[in-house]
Amino acid sequence: MTNLHIRWGGVCIVAIVLIVLTYDHYRDNLASLAPQQVRQEAPKGDIRVLGMVQGGTLETRGAGEATFALLGEHASLPVHYEGPPPDNLRELKILVLIGTWNVGAQVFEARDIGIVPNYGFIAGAYLLGLLPLALLLFAMTRRVHFLYDEIKASKLYEEE
Amino acid sequence: MIACHGIGKAYGHFQVLHDVNLTIAEGECFALFGPNGSGKTTLLKVLATLERPSTGHFEILGMHGLKNKEAIRANLMFLAHGTHLYDELNARENLAFALALRGHYPTDQDVKRALDRVAIGAFADMKVRHYSAGMKKRLALAKTMLARPNVLLLDEPFTALDTAGAEILREYVRERLSAKGTVLLSTHDYDKTRPIANRAGILRHGALQETAIEELKSDDLV
């Protein structure tokens, strides 16, 4: 165990802690269900459903009410939304809905409409930004240590 | 006067010159012997201000080789492997161009005399493209004559020259030496060099070792 390894071990531990903290922070937002899962499992309470607004199904009634069908890969859900219609509620748009599944009426009562969080892009950007720098720095410090050792070993190095 | 102080030159991994110390006084001709690849040309190029030494410094005519290059160049001629001639120009044009860049404007008589002296006066209006290697060397020598340098660096001057050409060159070197000029030449040819050289040295793997010139006669490296 050299000094170099200890230092980089510390950096790795810090990185892991940061990744765990971040993942923990966003875990609730990351998990969302698909429409077919909602139909099959009929979960209770607040859930998040991800899907696309099916073309030709969006109907707005007045200022605070809208119905449409949310399309997943294998199934679609009828959605009833009450509240001020957000700007991003358009046909063929991919959305995340927060609300409850009404099993009796087979309707999803949406309370909030959010755009799909692009955590993939964010994670990609941070990994692309930091990982190469860390790897490069690690390779460079290792090489510097190696070169110092080499110089000492070949008796080219004289203490002042 | 040429004075080298600890000149070293490295190309990456390869150390061409090592700590070369050499002083050549006015009126002296130093012959630099050495096997191929021993760094003769590199040393001449460093002294001709074409390459910067990696370590050490030198003085020519008392002027610092790294700080006072323009003044050194005005007083120095380097007769190199390449003859510094343009193929598409004829002999007269080549001389006029090369000397104009150095600030000399020789008269037609001067040019004619120089060309006659190197015995190529008959080819003065021929393109250099059609010259033989020896003729090119002679023309380069004529250029050197017209430039009237105080310091002369000759890189293997006898290659491509015939016996008569070598004699013209030696005659010119003697003339420069008697006019207090300084000559450094690199060579492989002991017999052609012997009549003009006052001092000699061998360059081996970039390290210079001065020797009496007679000792070099039997040296297998020469």
Next chain:
Amino acid sequence: MTIHRVIRKVQRFEGWFGGSAVLCLIAGLYLGLIGSPPDYYQGEVVRIMYIHVPLAHTALLAYIVLTIGSLWYLWKRDPIVDNMCQAVAGLSAVFTALALGTGMIWGKPTWDTWWTWDARLTSFTVLLLILIGYLMLRTFVDDPEKEARYGAILAIVGFVDLPIIHFSVEWWRTLHQPQSISMRGVSISSGLLVPLLFMSVGMSLLFSYMLMVRTQLLYLDRLLHAKKGRLLSQFHLSKSDS
């Protein structure tokens, strides 16, 4: 053979730069990923800015350092300055490439395209091309003195060219594309500023640390090579004497 005194200094102080860089980056990452709210317009995607903008800043900072180093080299002809220039050019190329990469990742969710001929993206691409040209140029020269000199010349000419490239691309873009897509769309509020500041400072410190390490690396490499070369020819010399 002794190690150059500048390298000794660097060796002694580099730890402080590395340590403070790590601290700043940890704070910046925490604030950027967890501690700050999402942007009103861009949502969570705005967090990419905290990595992209510091990378881009640092790439420019690196190029400025390269230019100053090149001028310094042409003035003083100190080989250690050239080691620094070579080190900074490699790092500048890495930072520029990463800034471009993260910029593309940011562009996909915000403008729904990986690439747009935006003035900044385009001038960064040209900058990357110049830096790659610089690194290639250096590999094609045998004499280290020439290598350093030519590199310095290219770096200085490129530095003068960069603002002109930026303006010409900007004019050209306003002529050919509507203004709808523009990086200027992000108005920076104070909530975004704090993590950005930490990340920028941290990235600059990280760059300084990497520069110190890389300068050492190139210096030691050359030192070892030179010494090996000298030993080799001394070996030949002793053989030819005997």
Next chain:
Amino acid sequence: MTSFSVIRWIVWKDFVTELRSRETISSMVFFALIVILIFSFSFSMDQQAAREVIAGIMWVAFAFTGIIGLGKSFSTELQNDCLEALQMVPEAKGAIYLGKVAANFAFMFVVEILLFPMFVILFNLEVVEEISLLLLVFFLATVGLSAIGTLFSALTVQIRAREVMLPILLLPLVVPVMIAAVEATKGALNGDPPAMYEQWLELLAIYDVVFTVVSFWMFEFVMDS
């Protein structure tokens, strides 16, 4: 005044060499013709489409032929190591630079003037009224290309892989010249009022001045160890 005479002698030497060998200009012209031919095969276009892309094609052809000329400018100095003689000139090297820029500019400009009628004929362009403005664009852009190109020609001639490195180093740096020249040429060919593209002419003029000065200064370091 010696510097001025150095400029004159360098230009004289390059012109005489070119008149006798005809290597540079003829190779540039034929290369450009081939480029034009290939472009006209790759885009089959009517007159309207031609108007849109012709300026771009023209400057791609001019830039590539220019690089051929610039590369030759110093590679001819390599025969018999003439470059060493230039390096040993006991004058400031700026005079050599200016002489070489003048010669390179002249060759490139002549080639452009020779090629322009070909473009007019092959792509059925209407003959323009603003020919003097077009000449001004050619002049400014060619000064810019030769100012920076001469520096890099002198630099790359002393390294390995020089034929490849000249375009690799030069083309990113002349991006502003290419953009401005294409836009201004397009404007002049369309017969737009000059006010619409005068900003490009200004950009070219600024580029010319800046890079003549910078290259003049840097040439000293290219030639002198």
